[in-house]
Amino acid sequence: MKKNTLIISIILLAIIGCQKSTGIKEGRKxxxxxxDSVLNLMTLEEKIGQMNQYNGFWDVTxxxxxxxxxxxxxxxxxxxLVGSMLNVRGVANVKKVQKIAVEESRLxxxxxxxxxxxxxxxxxxPIPIAESASWDLEAIKKSAAMAAKEAAAAGINWTFAPMVDISRDPRWGRVMEGAGEDTFLGSKIAVARVKGFQGEDLSSPAxxxxxxxHFAAYGFAESGKDYNTVDVGTSTLYNTILPPFKAAKDADVKTFMNAFNELNGIPATGNAFLQREILKGRWNFKGFVVSDWGSIMEMMAHGYVKDKKDAADLAVKAGSDMDMESYAYINELAELVNDGSVKESLIDDAVRxxxxxKFELGLFEDPYKYCNEEREKSVIGSKEIQEAALDIAKKSIVLLKNENKVLPLKKSGQKIALIGGLAADKNSPLGSWRLAAKDNSAISVLEGMQKYKENELIYAEGASVAVGATNFINEVQVNLTDTSKFNKAIEAAKKSDVVVMVLGEVGFQSGEARSSTSLDLPGIQQELLEAVYQVNKNIVLVLNNGRPLTINWAEMNIPAIVEAWQLGSQTGNAVAQVLYGDYNPSGKLPMTFPRSVGQIPIYYNYKNTGRPGPKKEVFWSHYQDETNKPLYPFGYGLSYTTFSYNDIQVSTQGKNVKVIVNVTNTGEVEGKEVVQLYIRDMIASVTRPVKELKGFELITLKPKETKTVTFTLTEKELGFFNNTGAFIVEPGEFKVFVGGSSDTSLETSFDFL
Incomplete structure (x- = not known):
């Protein structure tokens, strides 16, 4: 084994100058x-090597x-000359590449x-948009912690998550990877996920x-088309796009990834305003920025740079610290430093x-700390992790409609037809980002419902969603013509008391590069739904999807609709427990469901125009052929019980405003409710939205129980960013709304002085 001069230097440094830390600040020093001691040992080429990230490139065994x-x-x-690798997983593989880096390189x-x-x-x-529907920050945090624990057991020590992009366009496939349309909710979830992944001690092997x-504005891609141009005003940038990133930074997230898109004509990867001025300047971010896959090189296609050398020059000056798979830094930076184009101090800053x-992860202390075979065997797929996955899956389900109390299903004496190719699918529930999951490892809805043995369950596929195999890198081929299995589904429906239809998207129809111009049920599923409806109208529609869909016909005709997203490994168990009432659904939509693609972008916190309505004449902001209202608003979700809100009160205490409301369970079963508070700043120097979420609390109420919920609004909630990026708080009149969705009408007002 080659003598490791770096480890020796670190030991000497510890003996000579680094006493045991007495606190966080001393530990950072x-x-x-x-x-600095490591940096002083490095050549220019070795420094640049730390800025170079390669994808796994050979079978290490x-x-x-x-x-x-x-x-x-x-x-x-x-x-x-390699600082990081991605897509190397499993203890044996990680140990092999780590061994080469640690034991064969000079330092x-x-x-x-x-x-x-x-x-x-x-x-x-569940996919992140589904988890966001839980509005349960502790459950989301735990989900991230369990993901970290399992991945770390497989040798991983860095995740490219959370995605904190806000988006108002469900055509964009990556809405499945974020927290939806709202900045306040998205910021809270960003913090929960960062803390879940990183824990209390980053040096822990779990x-x-x-x-x-993606920093920044990736979720505002024009026309919902992935990787597309972004063009937004400063008010949207400062008030909608940036706050979740700032929240992640304040939660001590260790890394940022820049975005594929351009902003104001400058690709984010080469955007010094975003990375130098805001992130590392105003926000004082101390971690490092990694490019997205090949995004440094892609600045050539943007028409922003002429070649890879120019790309490397502009990216490093803009603040991109690590190059993911562009080979720009490793091939070009040394020459740029040597000819004086790039200051070596910029290289030093990135490498620091x-x-x-790496020090915070404890990798210098033990490079193999994530390479424990026994931990890998005991943790991956463990009961603890499966139970956590089931818990968050149940909490993520949103009940959209339940006429005539079709749900919950009876646990005995019913004949149930289960229809839809997705009902027996064990792959699609895993979602799009399931790179390490075993194929067909999810519990299907069919398997989950089969556990309730007191009912007669008849399964009929009806129709497949996709034709042929699906995977991460190819387009899904949708079934547009094959109705050959309709008859069996129709016959099953005729014989049954109730029909459960599982329809929606296969796992790879949403996610990266999965933009869509249509949000209807893909392929012939709508035709199947209507054919079954002709013979049995007692239908429960279970949606499996990664984005809001336009299901107008179903909303008008189907008595019960359940938004079940793609819920991961425990999908079938979670869906079955909700359908049978063993778990009372409590999810709320984190994103507006449109009636038509033509309404997009549609979101609850829009601004009034100079001609709001409705009015009797045509001269107001509206459509001729569609209402302005969504199909389902942000924050919406039903329960097997009902809730009432009353006695809203507001009191001002100095710079704080207290809002108090009573919430009562008016139904017959225990349930959870997400109590939501919205405000409107009536007059401001920069126009404000008609409503803004500024608080929420998840409460549990027994039948007929009333709880008093108190919110405190501070200057942080009442202020906003002006067009220079300065946070300001202005006196004036505010309206405050409290209820079970953004569509609440319970309101009062107060003056903030």
Missing amino acids: DIDRKV GPVPSDGDAAKKYEHLRKG GIPLIIGFDVIHGYETQS TLAACAK RILKV
Whole structure:
């Protein structure tokens, strides 16, 4: 084994100058001194190597690559010219590449191993938009913690999550990966997920460094088309887009990822305003920024740079610290420094940030701390992780409609037809970002319902959603013509007391690069739904999808509708427990459901125009052929019980405003309710939305029980950012609304002085 001069230097440093930390600030100083000691040992090429990230490029259990690009990457790994690798997973594989970096390179600097742990590792929790529908911050935090624990057991120590992009356009497939349309809710969820992934001690082998992405405005891509241009005003940027990123930064997220899109004509990867001025300047972010896959190189396609050398020059000056799979830094930066185009101090700053995170992860102390085979065997797929996945899956389900109390289903004496290709699907519930999940490992809705053996259950596929196999890198081929299985489904429906139809999207119809111009049920599913309805109108529609859908016909005709998203490994158990009433649904929509694609972007916190309505004449802001109202508003969701709100009171105490409301369970069963508070600033120097979420509380009420819920509004909730990015609080009249969705009409007002 090659003598590791770096480890020796770290030990000497600890003996000579680094006393045991007595607090957080002293601990940070310790790390800063250690980082500087390492940096002083490094050549320029080794520094640039730390800024270089490679995708896994060979089968590490096979022979060493001997030629081509893989051989070159392998030599870079041996020479200490790789700072991070992604998509290397499993203890055996991670240990192999870490061993090369630590024991064969001159300085032995350990790698940070990244992976897309978006909503789970091998065990999948619900997709993030589904988890957001729970409005349960502790459950979301725990879900991220369980994902971190499982991924870390497989050798991973860095996740490219959470995605904190706000989006108002469900055509954009990546809405499945975020928290929806609202900045306040999105900021709270960003913090919960960061804290879940990173835990209380980042050096624990059960945590991951988190990554807030995509910085910034990726969710506002024009026409909902992925990777597309973004053009937004400063008010939207400061008040809607940036706050969740700032919340993640304040929660001590260790890394940021920049975005594919341009903003104000400048690609985010080369955007110094975003990365230098705001993130590292105004916000004083101390972690590092990684590019998105190939985004440095992609600045050439944007027409912003002429070649890869120019791209590397502008990206590093703009504040991109690590190059993911563009090969721009490793090939071009040394020459740029040597010819004076790039100051070496910029390289040093980037490398300090990267080394700091490695120290915080404890990789210098033990490069193999994430490589424990026994932990890998005991943690992955464990009972603890499966139970947590089931818990958050149940909490993520939203009851959209329940006429005539079709739900919950009776537990005995019913003949139930279960129809839809997705009902027996064990892959689609895993969602789009399921890179480490085993194929067909989810509990299907069919399997979940089969556990309730006192009813007669008849399954009929009816129609498949997709034709052929689906995967992450190819377009899904939708079934547009094959109705050959309709007859069996119709016959099953005729014989049954109630029909449960599971319809929606396969897992790979939403996610990255999965933009859509139609939000209708894909393929022939609508035709199947209407055919079954002709013979049995007692239908429960269960939606499996990664984005809001336009289901107008179903809303008009189907008595019960359940939004079940893609709920991960425990999908079938969660859906069955809700359908049978063993769990009372409590989810609320984190994103508006439109009636038509033509309404998009549609969101609850819009601004009034100079001609609001409705009015009798035509001269007001509206459509000729569709209402302005959504199909289902933000924050909406029903329960098997009902709730009433009354006695709203407001009192001002100095700079704080207290809002008190009584909430009563007026039904017959215990239930949870997300009590939501919205405000409207009536007159402001920058126009404000008609409603803004500024508080919520999840409460549990027994039948006929009343609870008093108190919210406190401070200057933080009452203020906003002006067009220079300054946060201001202005006196004046405010309206306040409290209820079970953004459509609440219970309101009062107060004057803020």
